[in-house]
Amino acid sequence: MTETPASARRAASEVRTVYSRLRRRLREVADLGDLTPSQTSVLSRLSKDGPATASMLATLERIRPQSMAALVAALAERGLIDRTPDPTDGRRQQISLSEAGRQVVEGSRREREEWLAEALARDFTEAERQTVIEAMGLLDRLAGQ
Template identity: 70%
Template sequence: METIPASSVRAAKDIRSVFSRLRRRLREVAALGDLTPSQTSVLSRLERGVPASASALATLERVRPQSMAATLAAIQEHGLIQRQPDPADGRRQLISLTEAGREAIAGSRRQREEWLARSLTDHYTEAERQTIIEALGLLDRLVEL
């Protein structure tokens, strides 16, 4: 078995740690009202434009159907999703974003991007920002493996 270089182990730990903290910080910057991270995640999935059933969302989010039902009920109370009968199976309902849901997601994304751009401007030089861009290009290759 091939030994993993110490630099790879350190890079893996550092990447995971930095991305975890950055994800947390971005959630803080533009939280969608009093929605939980799991509720926000469901909204983000629905933003892709394809209506989904509660069971499909539960599978995608890796939660029990009962948990997804509670999540959807909470989101619906905010008027961010709507339910319609599935034309292929009248027993099921398809969930999609309302216009308010789309606006909430877009506003949240805009706030996160503005905070991140402002932080990069205020705390990094142009050369450092170029280094970040280059490093992200390298990291992007990870998701292509």
């Protein structure tokens, strides 16, 4: 096995550190109440990908089905999701965003994107913004592995 290059180790450390700081900052900007990061992630996935079963969500979120069941129950209790019988298998339920859930996701997304756009416009040059766009493509490729 070959040794990991020092540049890869440094890049890994930098990505992890910056990601953590940016994530905290974005949570501060968006008023998500007391939703957990896992709950927020599920709402975001439903918004982006549409309805899914709990087992599909567990697989996509890479958590145990029991953990997803608890997340779904908490989101349903808050009225942020709707559950309907799966049209192909009546034993399962399709989970989708409720109107209240959609408003939470869209409001949060809008607040975070506005903050980011204003900060990028104010503090970065056009060339730096293009570099950020290119870096996001690379990080997206990494996240897809």
